[in-house]
Amino acid sequence: MENAIEIINLHKRFGEVKALDGLSFTVRPGEIYGLIGPNGAGKTTALRILATLIKPSAGSARIFGLDVEKNPNDVRRIISYLPEEAGAYKNLSGLEYLEFMAAFYFANKEEAQESILEAARISGLGKRLKDKVKTYSKGMTRRLLIARALMMKPRLAILDEPTSGLDIIHAHHIRRVIQNYVEKHGVTVMLSSHNMLEVEFLCTRVALINRGRILIEGTPDEIKSRYGVDNLEEAFMEATGSA
Numbered sequence: 346m347e348n349a350i351e352i353i354n355l356h357k358r359f360g361e362v363k364a365l366d367g368l369s370f371t372v373r374p375g376e377i378y379g380l381i382g383p384n385g386a387g388k389t390t391a392l393r394i395l396a397t398l399i400k401p402s403a404g405s406a407r408i409f410g411l412d413v414e415k416n417p418n419d420v421r422r423i424i425s426y427l428p429e430e431a432g433a434y435k436n437l438s439g440l441e442y443l444e445f446m447a448a449f450y451f452a453n454k455e456e457a458q459e460s461i462l463e464a465a466r467i468s469g470l471g472k473r474l475k476d477k478v479k480t481y482s483k484g485m486t487r488r489l490l491i492a493r494a495l496m497m498k499p500r501l502a503i504l505d506e507p508t509s510g511l512d513i514i515h516a517h518h519i520r521r522v523i524q525n526y527v528e529k530h531g532v533t534v535m536l537s538s539h540n541m542l543e544v545e546f547l548c549t550r551v552a553l554i555n556r557g558r559i560l561i562e563g564t565p566d567e568i569k570s571r572y573g574v575d576n577l578e579e580a581f582m583e584a585t586g587s588a
Contacts, residue, residue, distance in 0.1 A: 347410055349374045349501055349533040350395065355404035357390050357557075364390040365401070366557035372550075374409075377527055377534040379548035381541050381577065387557040388537035389429065392505050395535065396426035408501055425499040429506040431490050435479035439470055439489050442478060443496065450497045464496035467522055484515025491519055495526050504536040508543060520547055541577035553581050560584040 350372035357365040365387045372378040380388045393399045394406055397417040406413045411420050433442050443464045444457075451457035465474055468488045478486060487508070494502055507523065508516035524547060527534055538544050544551055545565045552562040561568055561584055565577055572583040581587075 346374065348372060348407075349376065349409060350378070350535060351405075351407045352391070352395075353405050355391070355394065355406060356402045357387075357394065357399070358402045363557055365394075365404075368404070368554070368557060368559060370552055370559060370562060372533060372535060374533050375527065375531050376549040377523065377536065377547050379544040379551040380535075380537045380554050381539065381544045381551055382554040382581070383539055386554045388539075388554060389505055390557075391554075392426070392503050392535065392537055395501075396424065396503050397421055398426075423500040424503060425494040425497055425501075426503045427490055427494040427505060427507065429509055433478045433486055433489055433493075436477060438477055439468065439474040439481070439485075440465070442489065443474075443493065446493050447496065460496040460498075464492035467495055467526070468492040469518055469522075482515075484511045487511060488515060488518060488522075491522060495522070495532070498530055499532060501533045501535060504534060506538055507536055508538075508540070516543070523547060541581060545577045551577065553577075553584050555581075555585055 348371045353369050355365050355368040368391060380391060382388060394401050395408060395413060397413050397420050400414055408420050409423060413420050437445065443461050447457040447460050451460060470485060470488060473485065491507060494504065508519050520543065523534060526532060548565065550564055553560040568577060568580045569575065572580045574580050574583060
């Protein structure tokens with residue numbers, strides 16, 4: 346079976362700074378795969394390379410067999426990407442924003458309308474979709490953006506810190522949405538987070554990353570078992586020698 350993601354010996358430099366230092370991993374179709382680690386570990390850089398926003402300094406990255414450097418346009422047709430600091434147009438209503446984005450993804454009006462209805466359901470915002478985005482809380486805006494990322498039914502959804510800064514209610518909603526969407530549509534999800542307990546709840550497999558390198562990879566249970574700890578946060582502390 347073709348891998349959803351295949352990264353081999355990926356390097357990225359920003360001047361003298363090594364953001365990625367020989368990163369390698371694979372993601373199978375239908376997985377929720379998590380890159381976890383502290384701020385500055387290289388998570389966002391890896392996701393931005395997969396999203397074709399920046400190029401690696403060395404190494405290769407493929408999505409469903411497509412090289413992200415050589416075939417960026419083809420890659421963009423099968424992925425969606427949600428940055429940590431993404432925003433929506435504040436003077437549009439939530440519904441108008443979804444309609445605006447659907448017009449980019451779908452030439453067929455029926456498909457566009459179906460995607461809007463699906464996004465409305467995913468967001469869980471109900472009647473508030475008729476209100477302007479500038480009246481939304483951070484959690485409501487993030488729910489709208491998650492709906493936008495999933496409405497096109499991508500083969501791969503790339504989500505950078507999907508619940509960062511959200512309260513318990515909004516974070517719980519987004520986790521459930523991601524989980525249910527993968528189960529329903531077989532979408533592959535690649536996400537990053539510094540919230541290791543969240544990733545433990547969501548992910549099929551995870552990679553602990555620090556200073557641009559993977560320290561250990563496996564299912565949450567495999568990693569906890571290896572270090573004899575109760576959660577991934579403790580496993581990371583053990584892996585980095587910070588315990």
